[in-house]
Amino acid sequence: MDFTPVIEGFEVLLQPENLMFCLIGVVAGMAIGVLPGLGPAATIAILLPLTYSMDPIPSIIMLAGIFYGGIYGGTVTAVLLKLPGETASAITALEGYPLAQKGQGGKALGVGAVASFIGGTVSIVVLTMVAPVIAGFALEFGPPEYTALTLLGILLVATIGNGSKLKALAGAALGLLLATVGRDAFTGELRYTAGSLELTDGLQFVPIAMGVFGLAEILYNLERRRNGGSIPVATDRVLPTKATMKESAAPIGRGGVLGFLLGLLPGGGATVSAMASYGIEKRLNKGSTPFGKGAIRGVAGPETANNAAATSSFIPLLTLGIPANATMAVMFSALLIQGITPGPQLVATDPDLFWSVINSMYLGNIVLLVLAIPLIGVFVRILYVRSSILSPIIVLIVCIGAYTISNRIFEVMVVIVFGVLGYLMKKYGFDPAPLVLAFVLGSLLEDNFRRSLLMFDGDVTRVTGHPIAVTLLGLLLVVVLIPILLKLVKSRRPDLIGEDENGTGAGAETETGAKVPASVTAGSEAGAASGAESDSASDAGSDTASGVATGPNGDRRDHPPRSPDGSSAERPEEGAAGSHPSQT
Amino acid sequence: MSRPSCSRRPLIAVAAGGLSVGLVACGGVTDGTAGGDGYPAEPITLTVGQDAGGSTDLIARALAEGSQEALGVSMPVENQPGANGAIATQEVADQDPDGYELTLLNSTLITVTSQVVSEEEAVTLDELDVITGLSRDDYIMVANADTGYGTVDDVAADSGDLSYGTAGVGTGSQLAQLLLFDEAGIEGNEVPFDSGAPALTAVMGGQVDVATIQVGEAMPQIEAGTIDPIVIFSDERNQHLEDVPTAQEEGYEVPVAQYRAVALPEGAPEEVKQSLREGIGEILATEEYQQFNDENYLTPEEVSGEEVEEQWTELADQYEQSVQDNGIDLGGTGE
Structure with a gap:
């Protein structure tokens, strides 16, 4: 392939002013991301208004900074406070927090930063190679293909989510309903607008x-x-020593590959890959420190995997326009606001922008590494600020941001209504991510389905003329059938799967009622991961642990579980679900 | 499409506006070109009912660029997207007619959309005074190059076995295509998209056979040879596509185009309107603005406010008549 646009892109990025925007992004992202409970999706949503008034390229650069800063901010709280901002960093807390208790928090954070950097970079490099190839199929994707892809996406998001599948599906259903508000794109009829002019374009x-x-x-x-409890400050050496790095090298390598592959999954591979990496490292257990007592390998592997996955989930977004998880959904709209429509056309119609998006991720990642190490101490101090001071400030930022979307108070009201809804959902154990994703994908699903029907003249069987759509619908069937088949297998051979199912399954259920964010206890990583607070739609479903893998062609292979802790690394490879970005 | 290069949100624009107020106040100077009575003495807000980055927004920003020079004050552009511009237009119509609140109007909001939406939603020119017309943006029907369609007759030959894309319900794109197909007796499946861009993609990917979009959207692909132009809908040919016939030349009475104009709430003092006419006229005459028109395939249509009101009202009546006469279903709750 031709790398000229990639290299030209860097020239732009490396201008001092753009570097500064990246720096501001990383700092702001870390500052918000370090707050307990606020994961990358929340961080980007809160900071989005910062980028409104800027030109597209600096604003994307800043977003990349916010993205990586937000993710790493979660790592900081996971290690120091055992309060991960997202489920993925809960895994980091398993070994990171014991290290912090031993006064080696700096070591954990330093290795975490290096591991994140490597994981992210590996993914971006592969993304650079793969994305244009996938985008080459762009024109093959018409309404029938998008219908199948969005359907698959919504289903995966709902079933891979944390906790109760029923609650996830309920959330997704609500999201789909909310997506129907506004003018019907085909008949012009108004739906559920209650006479409000503001709602004619939908929420x-x-x-x-x-x-x-x-x-x-x-x-x-x-x-x-x-x-x-007092907040520990990372006082020891943050910059990793040679010996530490030597011990971490292999886990980082394994985590990077694992994370990249699992990150492609709709539903969010970050947590799954972090868990899988942790499981592998634990089983290999080659280091001096036992797991659960602060083994640095248990920080390095999962942190790499988690960042590699977070980055590789950009592939379905940038090539097909489908957000694979909640964080990507927020990035999706952030790019839309800048007039950039992520999707198959992007690389062809606007290669400059496409490569700036990808290149700014390199930049964000590097700036994070260079910054994170010296600044960790500063960010930790944010945690000392009382929430009675901090919370109103953030609420104010959110409200101003909402107002600037369309310069009217209506959006602020929407934020408040959904803030209350989201709060109630969290309180009663509903993960908000399926709702948000189903909302994004819902109108795409409906419009493309109806468009397909118009194209087919109402004859659904004409979908057989679209091999890609048929393949995707086949995968959909597999996703629906797997749990049912598993149940059948389980009832016949309880010895084979039962133990494993309970491992993760039970852990996932505890999440719903958990008041204390991360009940991380050494040695029970599966339960701990699901018990952690999360705001991304990412967790290992019980399917994962049961060791069922689906190949890219939709063939199903049943494997016996590899280990009793449910960390066998097989994951379905359905690839990405896609959608056509809707815009006005 | 070209991309906006200036600041896209009001934060910075407002700051700049504030600055210029300061300057004017300190110096006690109003620009001579702006006319008497001290108008304009503060920044003039130009509200746009479309998203930043769209063609309507680009036009507003091109105008705003010349404001400081011509009117002596800045012109912050405020995007208030929603309901195809109805929200923004209504909002401006409700303001004081002091000359500090302007809006950039899209003709299809008045002429086409009003036939699809309910009465409360429909926007009329009654509450607005048009300062001046700006330009015309043509609609063009295009086909995938593989179809081999070159004329309306080619398309008509496949009648019944066609699908066609439009930019959505209540748009000029939909109206133009439906009227043409009706007159030419072409039958096909209408597939509405959210805007012109996805309709274009669908033509390129062969998901639909033809689509009607705006010339600016189609140009890059026409030049690349992936799509072929078939017919232009305005009453004269587009200077950038001299070879493409108009629907009228082909024998179909379908004069649909997107016109744009600047308006303010009804009832502004004549001096204010005169200052605006002169100031905006000055902007339109600049080389930069003319170049902008050219780059965006816009045809200048710089007629007086009265002419705009007359023309648009006429078009609205004409469309309504055609739609009724031919029993065309644009969808929606209107009529």
């Missing part, structure tokens, strides 16, 4: 994300009392 995504992720999380945090 907007950004205020919903701001409410459900940002405001709801703040409300929920206010209710929770931080259980006392």
